[in-house]
Amino acid sequence: MQTVDYKQVPGHWILASLGKRVLRPGGLKTTRWMIEGLDVTGQDEVIEFAPGLGITAQITLRLNPRRYIAIEQNEKAASIVKTYASGANREVIIADAEQVPLPDASATVVYGEAMLTMHPRAKKAQIISEARRLLKTGGKYAIHEMCLAANDIEPELRKQIYKDLAVAMRVNATPLTVSEWEQLLKEEGFKVVKIYTVPMHLLHLPRIIQDEGWLRFGKIAFNLMRNRAARVRVMGMRRQFVKYADHLQAVSIIAER
Numbered sequence: 001m002q003t004v005d006y007k008q009v010p011g012h013w014i015l016a017s018l019g020k021r022v023l024r025p026g027g028l029k030t031t032r033w034m035i036e037g038l039d040v041t042g043q044d045e046v047i048e049f050a051p052g053l054g055i056t057a058q059i060t061l062r063l064n065p066r067r068y069i070a071i072e073q074n075e076k077a078a079s080i081v082k083t084y085a086s087g088a089n090r091e092v093i094i095a096d097a098e099q100v101p102l103p104d105a106s107a108t109v110v111y112g113e114a115m116l117t118m119h120p121r122a123k124k125a126q127i128i129s130e131a132r133r134l135l136k137t138g139g140k141y142a143i144h145e146m147c148l149a150a151n152d153i154e155p156e157l158r159k160q161i162y163k164d165l166a167v168a169m170r171v172n173a174t175p176l177t178v179s180e181w182e183q184l185l186k187e188e189g190f191k192v193v194k195i196y197t198v199p200m201h202l203l204h205l206p207r208i209i210q211d212e213g214w215l216r217f218g219k220i221a222f223n224l225m226r227n228r229a230a231r232v233r234v235m236g237m238r239r240q241f242v243k244y245a246d247h248l249q250a251v252s253i254i255a256e257r
């Protein structure tokens with residue numbers, strides 16, 4: 001924890017440093033919806049983009065897919081995921097999901113959570129296109145990201161939300177509307193199959209307890225009380241999430257190649 005630069009580090013790493021493990025906007029409930037929709041079986045070859053601390057990796061690995069490969073750009077996160085994903089047909093590759101060092105048609109399932117939102121539109125498109133390249137025909141791709149609640153949001157309000165999120169989160173979080181996410185997937189050659197939305201309650205008390213359990217919630221609260229710099233950042237993010245509660249949501253979309 002001493003090595004964390006609490007002023008500059010992206011918001012998700014602040015939360016992780018406090019002991020939070022679930023770092024996606026729709027929480028574990030949305031993750032479970034997504035994994036159920038992907039219908040992973042023992043025959044599947046799965047690629048997960050940006051597993052972070054490996055919470056979804058563990059859910060997927062319990063389904064015992066034929067192959068599981070994680071693509072994570074952060075070395076520290078990758079080394080944590082390696083502790084879950086090791087042995088035959090289990091691999092963690094340190095790479096950018098924009099350019100994955102694997103051949104075409106390597107997977108039957110690709111998914112990524114809370115990783116597209118932080119990238120500009122062109123990179124979002126490139127990562128989605130990479131998912132398509134990696135998938136076999138008929139394969140499934142799922143995303144779980146932040147979204148803007150109204151498809152007809154005022155451009156000025158959108159600009160303000162992006163600005164406030166960037167300041168609070170120290171990442172250029174640019175959530176799209178649900179139709180824009182759908183459009184992007186279609187433009188990159190996917191057929192959208194299912195969509196699920198929930199409130200953006202990442203820092204909402206009942207959601208934290210639901211996602212982390214009481215024990216870990218106690219640990220996070222204790223760490224937060226002891227660490228003023230982290231508290232300032234967490235409260236700054238929470239303020240924006242509360243301020244824009246009517247405009248922000250989480251979305252998961254399942255698409256087919």
Ligand SMILES: C[S@@+](CC[C@H](N)C(=O)[O-])C[C@H]1O[C@@H](n2cnc3c(N)ncnc32)[C@H](O)[C@@H]1O
Binds near residue numbers: 077097114
């Ligand atoms: C907000 S965290 C989400 C982690 C995890 N998916 C979760 O939902 O709890 C973002 C993660 O995405 C990873 N990431 C972001 N962009 C990436 C990219 N282009 N390629 C690989 N990993 C990426 C970061 O390193 C980080 O681990």
